[in-house]
Amino acid sequence: MKILGKEISCKGRADVFEIRPIFDVHLGARNCAEKPLRKIVKEIAENPNILWFGGGDLLDCIKPMDKGRFDFDTLPNWILDDDAVTTREKLNDILAQQRERLIDILDPIASQCLGLIEGNHEFAIRKYHNENIQKTLCNKLEVPNLTDEMLIRLTFKRGNLGSAVIIIYARHGYGGGRTPGAEPNKLARMMDEWEVADICFSGHSHTFDIAPPKPVLGIPHSGKIPEELTQRYRFAANPGCYIYSHSTGPSTYASRACYPARPMLTVKAMIKPFAHRVVKGSDIATPHIELRGITL
Numbered sequence: 001m002k003i004l005g006k007e008i009s010c011k012g013r014a015d016v017f018e019i020r021p022i023f024d025v026h027l028g029a030r031n032c033a034e035k036p037l038r039k040i041v042k043e044i045a046e047n048p049n050i051l052w053f054g055g056g057d058l059l060d061c062i063k064p065m066d067k068g069r070f071d072f073d074t075l076p077n078w079i080l081d082d083d084a085v086t087t088r089e090k091l092n093d094i095l096a097q098q099r100e101r102l103i104d105i106l107d108p109i110a111s112q113c114l115g116l117i118e119g120n121h122e123f124a125i126r127k128y129h130n131e132n133i134q135k136t137l138c139n140k141l142e143v144p145n146l147t148d149e150m151l152i153r154l155t156f157k158r159g160n161l162g163s164a165v166i167i168i169y170a171r172h173g174y175g176g177g178r179t180p181g182a183e184p185n186k187l188a189r190m191m192d193e194w195e196v197a198d199i200c201f202s203g204h205s206h207t208f209d210i211a212p213p214k215p216v217l218g219i220p221h222s223g224k225i226p227e228e229l230t231q232r233y234r235f236a237a238n239p240g241c242y243i244y245s246h247s248t249g250p251s252t253y254a255s256r257a258c259y260p261a262r263p264m265l266t267v268k269a270m271i272k273p274f275a276h277r278v279v280k281g282s283d284i285a286t287p288h289i290e291l292r293g294i295t296l
Contacts, residue, residue, distance in 0.1 A: 002115065002146045005153040008051075010273060012158070019269040020044055021170065023055030023203035024119070024241035027105075028098035030076045031252045032060070033242040033264065036296035038105060040266070045108045051154075052112060053146070055203045055239060056119025056172030059098045061133060062253075063125075073250035095125065095133060103140050114152060115144030119172045120204065123148075148172060151197070156273035156287070164273035164287045169197035173238070177205025178260060187211040187236040198289060199269055200236040208240035208265045210291045232286045239267040242296065264296040 008017065020040065026032050044050045062069050079090050079097055090097050106113075118126075118134040125133045138145040149171035157163045169190070177183045183205055190200045191214055213233040219225060245254055245261040272288040 001148065002144065002150045003152075004115070004144065004150065005155065006114065007155045007157055010156050010158045013274040015156075015273065016049065017156070017271045017273065018047070018050040019114075019168065019199070019271065020050055020052040021055050021201045021203075021237075021239040021267060021269075022052055022242075023057070023172075023201075023239045023266075024206050024243060025058045025102075026060040026121070026241070026243050027058060027102045028060035028062070028076065028079075028094065029243065029252070030074045030249070031244040031247045031254065032076065033244055033296060034076075034105075036264065037242050040294075040296070041105055041109055044112060048112070050112060051114055052109060053114040053150070053170065054116035055170060055201060056117045056148075057121045057204070058102055058116070058119070058137070059095070059121060059133065061095060061098070061121035061125045063095060063129065065129075066124075069253055071251075071253070074252050095131070099133060099137060099140075103137070106141060110141045110143055113141065113143040115146040115150060116141075117146045117150060117170060117172050118148055146170075151194075154271075156271075158274065162274075166199070166271055166273070166287055166289070167197050168199045168201070168269075169194040170201040171203075173202040173204030175205055177207040177238075183207045183209045183238050184211060187238065191234055191236050195234075198232075198234055198287075199291070200234075201239055201267075202236070203239055203241070205238065206241035206243060206245075206259070206262045207238040208263045208267070208293070209238040210267060210293065211236040230286075233289065235269070235289060235291050237267045237291050240265050240296075242266075265293045266296055268292050268294055 064070050122134040125131050152168050154166045216232050217229045270290040275288040
């Protein structure tokens with residue numbers, strides 16, 4: 001686990017920031033939705049108020065010696081569309097082709113990255129093939145290696161005019177998510193476990209799901225007692241994936257496993273640090289947070 005903090009300078013009360021989680025890209029699989037990924041990267045690059053992090057399984061990381069999952073039919077065309085000599089060189093190091101292509105895609109937004117979480121596919125390469133692809137990827141992009149989960153405190157500052165704090169918990173995730181109630185239940189358990197976090201993210205199942213906001217009622221630890229209870233909201237989501245569940249052509253790992261079709265959606269967290277909801281009779285205020293779905 002990685003615990004870290006980041007200070008963000010704000011120009012004024014009206015500033016709006018976004019957090020974009022990018023989970024389960026599986027670059028290197030034939031059914032990877034690379035074009036939508038590049039669209040999201042372009043959006044991030046054009047807005048300096050957008051921060052993002054990788055949620056794991058950014059690379060497919062399946063080598064020929066993986067007898068249970070590797071299939072030449074699942075390789076993308078970009079590995080096979082060169083002359084015979086170049087294609088042979090590519091096939092001799094498939095993982096390097098995936099890594100360098102992902103670095104090329106993500107490099108324009110590396111300076112806006114909070115870090116990369118290790119997914120089970122990257123972990124498998126480290127465990128079974130003695131290759132730390134996660135570390136290499138983070139080093140080349142010059143971003144923090146978040147290991148398997150992170151807890152980050154974002155402090156938004158307006159000079160000497162005050163600050164606002166948002167805490168985010170994120171992990172790669174677990175489980176298959178085949179049943180409708182699986183992921184909502186896991187999101188609820190995650191919010192119960194990580195009560196300190198304002199926003200929680202979990203992936204792995206390729207599911208898109210935004211949990212209902214969880215209200216937290218109380219009174220301030222210090223200062224004037226308000227006339228009414230203070231209230232803030234906590235949020236959780238599965239950010240979806242960049243994988244087409246079913247596509248024409250040869251079979252894929254997903255189609256052979258009969259995985260349910262996943263919506264081509266992802267999530268963004270909208271944060272207005274100083275658009276405070278002031279409780280009547282109190283000077284206690286809370287940043288405004290929304291989770292919104294984005295069509296890929």
